[in-house]
Amino acid sequence: MAALDQTQVKEGVDQETVDAVREVGTYKYGWDTDIEMEYAPKGVNPDIVRLISEKNEEPEWMTEWRLSAFDRWTKMEEPTWAMVHYPPIDFQDQYYYARPKSMEEKPKSLDEVDPKLLATYEKLGIPLKEQMILAGVEGAEDMPAEGRKVAVDAVFDSVSVGTTFKDELAKHGVIFCSISEAIKDHPELVKKYLGTVVPVSDNYYATLNSAVFSDGSFVYIPPGVRCPMELSTYFRINAENTGQFERTLIIADKGSYVSYLEGCTAPQRDTAQLHAAVVEIIVEEDAEVKYSTVQNWFPGDENGKGGIYNFVTKRADCRGDRSKVMWTQVETGSAVTWKYPSCILRGNESQGEFYSIAITNNYQQADTGTKMVHLGKNTKSRIVSKGISAGKAQNTYRGLVSMHPKAKDSRNYTQCDSLLIGDKCGAHTVPYIEVKNNSSRVEHEATTSKVDDDQLFYCRQRGMDEEEAVALVVNGFCKDVLQALPMEFAMEAQQLVAISLEGSVG
Amino acid sequence: MARTPRKGIQRDDVLTWLGYALPVLGGLLGVAYVNIFYMDFINPVWAVGIGAILGWVAARLIRKMLG
Numbered sequence: 374m375a376a377l378d379q380t381q382v383k384e385g386v387d388q389e390t391v392d393a394v395r396e397v398g399t400y401k402y403g404w405d406t407d408i409e410m411e412y413a414p415k416g417v418n419p420d421i422v423r424l425i426s427e428k429n430e431e432p433e434w435m436t437e438w439r440l441s442a443f444d445r446w447t448k449m450e451e452p453t454w455a456m457v458h459y460p461p462i463d464f465q466d467q468y469y470y471a472r473p474k475s476m477e478e479k480p481k482s483l484d485e486v487d488p489k490l491l492a493t494y495e496k497l498g499i500p501l502k503e504q505m506i507l508a509g510v511e512g513a514e515d516m517p518a519e520g521r522k523v524a525v526d527a528v529f530d531s532v533s534v535g536t537t538f539k540d541e542l543a544k545h546g547v548i549f550c551s552i553s554e555a556i557k558d559h560p561e562l563v564k565k566y567l568g569t570v571v572p573v574s575d576n577y578y579a580t581l582n583s584a585v586f587s588d589g590s591f592v593y594i595p596p597g598v599r600c601p602m603e604l605s606t607y608f609r610i611n612a613e614n615t616g617q618f619e620r621t622l623i624i625a626d627k628g629s630y631v632s633y634l635e636g637c638t639a640p641q642r643d644t645a646q647l648h649a650a651v652v653e654i655i656v657e658e659d660a661e662v663k664y665s666t667v668q669n670w671f672p673g674d675e676n677g678k679g680g681i682y683n684f685v686t687k688r689a690d691c692r693g694d695r696s697k698v699m700w701t702q703v704e705t706g707s708a709v710t711w712k713y714p715s716c717i718l719r720g721n722e723s724q725g726e727f728y729s730i731a732i733t734n735n736y737q738q739a740d741t742g743t744k745m746v747h748l749g750k751n752t753k754s755r756i757v758s759k760g761i762s763a764g765k766a767q768n769t770y771r772g773l774v775s776m777h778p779k780a781k782d783s784r785n786y787t788q789c790d791s792l793l794i795g796d797k798c799g800a801h802t803v804p805y806i807e808v809k810n811n812s813s814r815v816e817h818e819a820t821t822s823k824v825d826d827d828q829l830f831y832c833r834q835r836g837m838d839e840e841e842a843v844a845l846v847v848n849g850f851c852k853d854v855l856q857a858l859p860m861e862f863a864m865e866a867q868q869l870v871a872i873s874l875e876g877s878v879g
Numbered sequence: 880m881a882r883t884p885r886k887g888i889q890r891d892d893v894l895t896w897l898g899y900a901l902p903v904l905g906g907l908l909g910v911a912y913v914n915i916f917y918m919d920f921i922n923p924v925w926a927v928g929i930g931a932i933l934g935w936v937a938a939r940l941i942r943k944m945l946g
Binding site: 724726753755784786 | 918
C-alpha cells in the first residue's frame, strides 16, 4: 500500500477509484473513532470488578456473583493445550472498562448525540434510521422501516450503545436488550438462567468473563412465539489497550423460534487486544435457535503484528424434547482464535447443527471446532467444518462428539475439510469421539487438499486473475456453510472470504 | 390397409408415459426429501430407489384403474 501512496495518480482517475484500489487487500474496518472515553484503572482486581458492577448499576447479588468468579479465576491457570502460540498476556496491563463519555447520559435528540459516534455507525454500514435509534433518539422507532427489519444491539467497547426495535419486539412479548438492562429490569430471568449453560468456572476465559463482563445482549422469546425479525448484535472494539468482555444470554421458551446474528470489528493496531466472550443459549421444548456469526476482528498485519486474541465460549443447551439449535460461523479475523461453539443435546429427539468456515492468512492462528454432547434419546447432530489456511497460518479443527449411555439411537455426521493455499501454512484435525452405547452411529469424514492447479488453470483460461480464481475455488469449497447463513450475512461472508485471502497467492 | 393417422394425445399415450414418468418423479421426490430433511440421515440411494419403486407402483395402479 505504501507503494500506492507514493505513486502519482494519472489525470482523469477519480478519487473514488484511488480509494477503492487503496482499500483492496486492507482491513476495511481498521480505522478508529477519535472519541473521548472514560476508563476504569488498568488491571483486574476485586475493586475493578466492583467498579464495573457499580457502573452498570447492578444489584448486590450480581456483584457477589462476579466477585466469586474473580476469586475462582485467580486460582485457575491459563490453558495451554490449544494449538496456538502467542506471547504471554499481561492481564494487569489493560483496561477492563471503557465507554464513550457521551454515553454517561442517554441523548434525547440527534443534536445531543456525539457526531463522532454517529459517524462511526455510518462508516460501519448501519442504516441511517437505525443510527437514530442506536443514538437513542426518542420516537425514532415509530418511523416506518425500509426493507427487511433486523433489530440491532450495538456494543461499543464496554457498553451497549442502543437496541433497535425494542418496542415492536415487546408487542410480541420478545425481550431484546443489553444484558446490563436485563439485570436491572428482568432479574428473575437472569438469575434463573445466567451461568447455567456455561458455569462460572467452566474455563479460564469464561471465568474471567464472568467476573468482568461489562455488557452484551439478552434475548427472551416467550412460549410459542416466532420472533418477527432477526436479532443481531454488533461488537466494536475502539479503545486502545482495552479488552472486550461481553456476555450474551438467549432463552428460547417452548415452541419459539429466533434467528440471531453477530458481527464484530476492531481498529488496526500494532498491539494485540483481548476479547473474551461468553454466549449461553437455552432452548426449551420444540424451540429452535439459529445463531450466525461473521467474525471480522482485526487479524494483525502481514507480519503478524497486532490483532485480536479471541477466546470465546459459546454453548447451547437443548433442554426440551425436539429442540433445535444451529451454529453457523465464518471466522476470518483475529490473530488468535480459540472457539468451540457447543451443543448439549439433553432433550429427546433434539438436534444440533454446526457449520463453520475458518480462514487464516499471514500469521493468523485458529483452533476452532465444536462439541456435540448427546444425552437424550434419538438426538441428532451434524458438523460441517471448512478450514482454509494461507500464508504462514495454522488452522486446527478440534471437535468432540460424545454419545452418552442413555443417548440410544443417536446419530452424528461430521464432515471436516481443510484447504491449503501455499506451502508454509498448516491444517490440523483433532477429532474426539466417545460412544458409550451400542445403538448410536457416528460418521466422520475428513479431507485435506490444496487448491488444484488444474482448477486455477481452467479459471485463468477464462480471463480471471489468480486471486479471483482462488476466491472462486474457495467460495465453492465453502458453499455448504455459506448456504446455511441468513441472506444478509451470506453476501457479506462471501466477500469476506475473498478479501481475507487477498495476497495469499503468487 | 393404410393406418389412420392418430390425432392428438391418446389415452394409451398417457398411460405409457405414466409408466416412465412416475418412477422418475418418485426418484426426484426421494432426492428432494433427502435434501429437505437432511437431519433424518437417510441414505440417498435408498431414497431414490424407494421413490422410483413407489412411482412405478403408482403408475401400475393408475394403468390398472384406467384399463
